[in-house]
Amino acid sequence: MTDVRDEAVDTAAAEPRGEPRGDFIWYELMTPDPEGAKAFYDAVVGWDIGPAVAEYNGYRMIGRSDGKFAGGVLQLTDEMQQHGARPTWLGYILVPDVDRSVAAIEQAGGKTYVAATDIPNVGRIAMVADPQGAAFYVMKPLPPQGDPNAKSDVFSTTEQQRVGWNELSTSDPLAARRFYGEQFGWTSEKFMPMGEQGEYRFLEQNGVTIGAVAGTMDGQPPHWRYYFRVPSITKAKETSEAKGGKIAMGPMEVPGGDHILIGVDPQGVEFALVGRA
Incomplete structure (x- = not known):
């Protein structure tokens, strides 16, 4: 089976422009009921949310009609919710250095919810919040093998299902x-x-x-x-x-x-x- 996280890198890869930052490169639904979310969003938006992948803790890819991805779905476990995680949509913002970005965000009054961590074949991420409490991810993705100049297309001002x-x-x-x-x-x-x-x-x-x-x-x-x-x-x-x-x-x-x-x-x-x- 093709590694879904490898496929995700195709969508979340960095744009080669020196020190890239500030692009929304991925979107993630955190929900306690991925199957229920699939039934809803597939019908409303036209997506095809894929099956859970065991080796990535049940992560699911949000498929678009053009064969690419709109984002992912992370199942919220009871333990995660007991630690304060809540059902929500979160965006990933591209940064050149996750650790430096987290430090700068904290210095500016923001907060870290999930410390910087590496996801094999995907990149480095951290979940943070701005000083007012709005949460988001920062990410430095790894480019897909054979395509170092790949660029995310999950955000578009004109295209459907994005x-x-x-x-x-x-x-x-x-x-x-x-x-x-x-x-x-x-x-x-x-x-x-x-x-x-x-x-x-x-x-x-x-x-x-x-x-x-x-x-x-x-x-x-x-x-x-x-x-x-x-x-x-x-x-x-x-x-x-x-x-x-x-x-x-x-x-x-x-x-x-x-x-x-x-x-x-x-x-x-x-x-x-x-x-x-």
Whole structure:
């Protein structure tokens, strides 16, 4: 059998531009019920979440229709949840040196949840949180054998079944902008006024608008929200509800003609979708 982690490197490989940092290169669903998550997301987004692989602690790959990957699924065990892990979506951000990045994040007021560790044939990762508490991974991937210049394509502003928008909901947008700018080189000069809700600041990385940062909604704790692109928000809403999901917001139109919605999957994980009506 082909090693799924080797295949994952194809997607999560670093771009060869000196000291690369700041790209979202992988997305991971942490859930207590991978089979239930498969039934839901395969129907709603169009993925094909693969089987558990024993040698990688039951890790599953999220397959796309084009034969590549959108991310992975990690099963939350009872022990993990007893130690504070909660069902959620997490993003992986590319860094040139995981240990140095973790040290810089801690010095800036962030926190380490999972210390830097090596995954054979994949790379080095650590789970951290920004000073306001929003969690994410930092990663330095190993390039796949025979393809040292491979680049991740799990984020795309246009393609289906991929994350099309990375949105940080935080208790201190100004501090968050400073933190992510210093750590990953992101800029956030452009914004859209949201009235009493403040500013919706767009995040740019290497000239590409990758998402935005805004204040928290409805008392939620700071966290990252990832919008998966689907062909039709109307159909996706209907499918989400039919499969046991609950819609918390939307559908609503956003600038550019897309529509979005935010919901909660049957396992209690917040999810977000973007697409045409």
